[in-house]
Amino acid sequence: MKNRAVVALFVAVLLSLPALAQQPAASTTPDNSSQTSSTNATGKAPLQYETRQGFWGKVNPFARKKYVQRQITPIQNRVNELDELTAANTKMIKDVDSRAQQGIQMASNKANEADQHAVDAGNKAQTAQQTATQANTRLTTVEGVVSNIDQYKATNQTEIRFRPGQAVLSQNAKTALDQMAEPLKGQHGYIVEVQGFSSGKGQAAIATSRKMADAVVRYMVENHEIPVYRIYVLGMGNAPIQTTAEEGAKPKRMSGGRVEVSLLKNDLEQLASSSSAPATSAPAATEQK
Numbered sequence: 001m002k003n004r005a006v007v008a009l010f011v012a013v014l015l016s017l018p019a020l021a022q023q024p025a026a027s028t029t030p031d032n033s034s035q036t037s038s039t040n041a042t043g044k045a046p047l048q049y050e051t052r053q054g055f056w057g058k059v060n061p062f063a064r065k066k067y068v069q070r071q072i073t074p075i076q077n078r079v080n081e082l083d084e085l086t087a088a089n090t091k092m093i094k095d096v097d098s099r100a101q102q103g104i105q106m107a108s109n110k111a112n113e114a115d116q117h118a119v120d121a122g123n124k125a126q127t128a129q130q131t132a133t134q135a136n137t138r139l140t141t142v143e144g145v146v147s148n149i150d151q152y153k154a155t156n157q158t159e160i161r162f163r164p165g166q167a168v169l170s171q172n173a174k175t176a177l178d179q180m181a182e183p184l185k186g187q188h189g190y191i192v193e194v195q196g197f198s199s200g201k202g203q204a205a206i207a208t209s210r211k212m213a214d215a216v217v218r219y220m221v222e223n224h225e226i227p228v229y230r231i232y233v234l235g236m237g238n239a240p241i242q243t244t245a246e247e248g249a250k251p252k253r254m255s256g257g258r259v260e261v262s263l264l265k266n267d268l269e270q271l272a273s274s275s276s277a278p279a280t281s282a283p284a285a286t287e288q289k
């Protein structure tokens with residue numbers, strides 16, 4: 001009898017081991033359950049393992065296929081939910097990053113546009129400053145020209161010689177007058193001074209010198225279209241000629257006839273864009289033959 005009781009007790013212990021092994025190690029309190037559910041990513045309660053397996057589940061020490069499926073299915077569903085949540089978060093992060101990049105690009109474009117506007121404004125200001133400077137320079141030049149409008153300076157001079165008692169231009173004289181008058185076409189701010197000198201005495205010498213000067217003026221007006229109002233004529237007669245070879249030398253009286261043609265200009269030509277200053281030449285003497 002004692003042996004049977006020991007065997008029965010041993011069998012009962014063996015049968016109770018699977019049931020004890022399948023029970024959870026520790027029970028979760030209500031406070032811990034609420035705290036865990038609040039920290040889950042899905043916001044759902046933690047998975048609960050099934051403890052009721054029936055008679056055969058307690059008796060059989062090995063887990064059955066249906067039991068394993070029932071235990072794995074909630075876990076798989078929860079994993080799928082986490083995957084969906086992760087995908088949604090990833091998409092949201094990408095959308096936020098895309099909007100941030102668009103905002104940064106728009107801000108950069110606006111900054112570049114503002115920089116370009118600033119550069120354009122600076123260029124316009126510089127152009128305006130240059131225009132103002134040019135206008136001021138031009139005004140200063142005009143003021144100087146106006147103040148010196150009546151200040152003429154000799155720039156070119158030639159001498160035409162005549163035989164005694166004659167007032168006819170030679171070919172050499174015409175060539176010399178051509179060289180002086182040709183560059184004057186289209187110019188402004190000049191006058192031509194013509195002075196005649198003749199040997200003899202009194203009014204006869206003055207009349208002769210005026211005839212020679214008139215011959216020079218007539219040639220310049222007819223052949224080079226120099227306005228008459230720009231020519232000043234004076235018959236000097238037998239007035240003495242001041243020589244500059246030696247300082248303190250006395251004026252000399254000449255024999256025969258001669259005409260001095262002087263070109264005088266003021267600063268008005270600075271205002272004409274097409275003007276060109278004629279080169280100053282030494283007095284040229286052409287003898288009547």
